Amino acid sequence: MVAPPLEFAGEQPEVTLVVPILSDRAEVGAVIEGLGNAMDSLGRTWEAILVYSGVSGPCWEEGLALQSSSHQQVRTIQLHKAFGEAVCLSSAFHHARGRWILTSPQYVQIDPASLAALFERADGGADFVTSWRSPRVDSWLNRLQSSLFNAFLRRLVGTSFHDVNCTLRLMRREVLEQMTIYGTMYRYLPAIAHHRGFRVDEVRVRHLAEVAGGSGWHGPGVYLRRALDILGVVFLTKFTHKPLRFFGALGGLSMLGGGVIASVQVALWFYQDDMQGLYQRPLFLLGVLAFVLGVQIVGFGLVGEIVIFTQARNVREYRIEHVDE
Amino acid sequence: MCPLPVPTLSETKPAVAVSVVVPVYNEEQSLELLQGEIVESLEGAGADRIPSFEVVYVDDRSSDDSYAVLTRMRQADPRVRVVRLARNYGQSPAMAAGFEVSRGAIVVTLDGDLQNDPRDIPALIERLEGGSDLVVGWRKDRQDGFLLRRLPSILANKLIALVTGAHVHDTGCTLKAFRRELVTNLPIYAEQHRFLPVLAQASGARLDEIVVHHRPRIYGQSKYGISRTIRVLMDLLSVKMVSSFSRSPLQYFGLLSLPFMALALIFAVRLGLQVGQVSFASNWGQATLLIYMLTIMAGAFFLMLGLLAELVVKVSGLHGDRVFAPLERHGRPNGSVR
Numbered sequence: 001m002v003a004p005p006l007e008f009a010g011e012q013p014e015v016t017l018v019v020p021i022l023s024d025r026a027e028v029g030a031v032i033e034g035l036g037n038a039m040d041s042l043g044r045t046w047e048a049i050l051v052y053s054g055v056s057g058p059c060w061e062e063g064l065a066l067q068s069s070s071h072q073q074v075r076t077i078q079l080h081k082a083f084g085e086a087v088c089l090s091s092a093f094h095h096a097r098g099r100w101i102l103t104s105p106q107y108v109q110i111d112p113a114s115l116a117a118l119f120e121r122a123d124g125g126a127d128f129v130t131s132w133r134s135p136r137v138d139s140w141l142n143r144l145q146s147s148l149f150n151a152f153l154r155r156l157v158g159t160s161f162h163d164v165n166c167t168l169r170l171m172r173r174e175v176l177e178q179m180t181i182y183g184t185m186y187r188y189l190p191a192i193a194h195h196r197g198f199r200v201d202e203v204r205v206r207h208l209a210e211v212a213g214g215s216g217w218h219g220p221g222v223y224l225r226r227a228l229d230i231l232g233v234v235f236l237t238k239f240t241h242k243p244l245r246f247f248g249a250l251g252g253l254s255m256l257g258g259g260v261i262a263s264v265q266v267a268l269w270f271y272q273d274d275m276q277g278l279y280q281r282p283l284f285l286l287g288v289l290a291f292v293l294g295v296q297i298v299g300f301g302l303v304g305e306i307v308i309f310t311q312a313r314n315v316r317e318y319r320i321e322h323v324d325e
Numbered sequence: 326m327c328p329l330p331v332p333t334l335s336e337t338k339p340a341v342a343v344s345v346v347v348p349v350y351n352e353e354q355s356l357e358l359l360q361g362e363i364v365e366s367l368e369g370a371g372a373d374r375i376p377s378f379e380v381v382y383v384d385d386r387s388s389d390d391s392y393a394v395l396t397r398m399r400q401a402d403p404r405v406r407v408v409r410l411a412r413n414y415g416q417s418p419a420m421a422a423g424f425e426v427s428r429g430a431i432v433v434t435l436d437g438d439l440q441n442d443p444r445d446i447p448a449l450i451e452r453l454e455g456g457s458d459l460v461v462g463w464r465k466d467r468q469d470g471f472l473l474r475r476l477p478s479i480l481a482n483k484l485i486a487l488v489t490g491a492h493v494h495d496t497g498c499t500l501k502a503f504r505r506e507l508v509t510n511l512p513i514y515a516e517q518h519r520f521l522p523v524l525a526q527a528s529g530a531r532l533d534e535i536v537v538h539h540r541p542r543i544y545g546q547s548k549y550g551i552s553r554t555i556r557v558l559m560d561l562l563s564v565k566m567v568s569s570f571s572r573s574p575l576q577y578f579g580l581l582s583l584p585f586m587a588l589a590l591i592f593a594v595r596l597g598l599q600v601g602q603v604s605f606a607s608n609w610g611q612a613t614l615l616i617y618m619l620t621i622m623a624g625a626f627f628l629m630l631g632l633l634a635e636l637v638v639k640v641s642g643l644h645g646d647r648v649f650a651p652l653e654r655h656g657r658p659n660g661s662v663r
Binding site: 288296305307320 | 395396399403406407408409410411412414418419421422425426560562563566567568570571574578581585612615616619620622623626627630633634637638641
């Protein structure tokens with residue numbers, strides 16, 4: 001069920017600031033004050049939506065207090081449970097009135113004065129401005145893993161962004177109107193928007209300090225999830241409309257490898273004098289296994305292709321910027 | 326269960342008789358010449374045959390001045406419409422965008438590089454009105470290099486004909502004429518514009534082809550190379566499979582699982598005959614059991630995939646749609662079906 005639109009005070013603003021609140025350590029007041037003052041000094045009218053992803057306690061009280069003290073310029077939304085950033089953004093977007101959507105992390109880790117650079121690019125015609133914390137004030141481990149991750153992403157997805165994890169982003173309404181965001185795709189929004197044909201610019205912003213607790217070694221689960229994310233983004237941006245190319249390449253390779261291994265084993269068995277049986281050749285089994293695996297992977301590609309074929313008219317792969325008559 | 330309505334690309338009534346759709350990528354030098362030739366050709370056919378037309382140029386985000394040239398052309402002639410894509414997508418998406426925007430009862434597609442001759446358009450339209458749904462141009466006297474362009478094309482077309490049974494000499498020729506119904510109903514995605522005839526025939530369309538002129542390239546660079554041939558073959562496979570698989574997925578996936586099931590059966594019989602000998606204690610027994618398990622798994626896997634695909638096709642609601650249903654005909658004379 002869709003909730004009725006939130007009521008804001010005043011005229012339609014230029015910018016809607018969206019802050020997903022994911023933990024009770026969020027610095028709600030500081031974020032709103034910093035970014036709000038920055039926008040005021042840039043002469044931008046704004047409203048803010050705080051989306052609490054199942055977070056209650058003093059942090060929620062603070063948001064409510066802010067809501068009444070700001071005379072509804074700041075609004076709060078509480079999700080029933082921790083749905084994550086993507087759901088936060090899409091439910092806030094449902095209420096946002098601004099022509100631009102500005103998203104911010106829940107901590108003050110970027111100098112709000114950097115907003116000027118973001119708005120400058122937006123006025124210059126960009127549809128989406130993403131920020132790059134540079135130079136990064138962080139532990140060496142954090143800097144290393146972040147730069148490795150971003151380098152991988154750049155290479156595999158073919159974008160030029162240095163800091164996709166930085167969620168201080170300014171985007172045109174249309175970007176969110178034309179994309180469905182779910183799951184971990186929130187993190188890769190710049191890459192996906194770029195792929196959809198939006199003009200995405202990256203600006204350097206001044207990094208203040210990493211928040212305690214959000215740094216260091218994350219544990220194997222997190223790294224595994226990031227690796228899966230990259231796989232997902234590559235697949236969705238490059239192969240959405242041709243799944244058989246992806247699965248076909250993988251499966252074909254496996255079939256080829258398996259076929260070669262198995263037939264070499266059969267040939268050896270046939271021509272060698274030692275009469276070592278086929279069953280004494282584990283490599284033969286490996287070959288057969290790889291071949292069958294390959295056939296199955298191609299089978300998946302076929303199902304993927306059927307999904308796209310039957311939905312091709314709903315999943316348009318191009319974006320018309322405008323039609324001049 | 327009531328399937329969701331599938332939105333069609335353009336539900337408005339045809340506003341003009343003929344739409345000419347031209348995908349454009351870096352053709353700044355050719356465009357004005359091309360527009361002159363199109364207008365001359367269509368106006369030359371007479372207002373009684375072609376009462377009105379529009380030319381839809383789809384700028385696939387050219388890096389040269391094509392868009393500026395197109396804008397100038399549009400200001401000079403109101404029949405020109407310019408679609409600008411958000412980035413460079415390739416020829417098939419550009420063509421799909423052109424189809425979406427076009428309003429003609431007949432849609433003609435044309436290359437932007439002057440190699441197709443717009444003088445052939447009236448002949449294509451005439452043939453279409455003679456009772457076909459799709460008329461494909463055949464560049465019989467093709468003006469391109471033999472080894473790199475013509476030979477791969479000939480081989481690819483032979484293969485397409487062999488695999489799909491759609492006998493068209495030159496599926497890669499962009500010069501084609503479509504009835505509106507076909508354009509609104511065919512799914513075009515990836516690089517499949519060259520297989521439109523195949524997909525069209527699968528939906529029961531009547532295909533026809535005529536020999537068209539082909540001219541050597543004057544301006545600009547060819548955008549295709551030999552590496553395309555491999556991708557085209559991959560696409561061929563997927564088009565063929567998808568268009569038949571989507572009709573009754575379980576049947577086809579069942580067919581795929583058949584060899585594995587047969588193999589499993591052979592092993593099972595063998596096992597049955599040698600109950601005493603087959604055990605994990607003997608080498609041969611171990612190998613047999615492993616292969617037996619593998620084949621059973623693969624066979625079952627394909628059956629399950631078939632069921633999954635049935636679900637996908639059912640939910641898509643396409644079976645109530647005209648991609649699979651035969652095109653309706655309204656009192657037109659029955660032309661020959663190639």
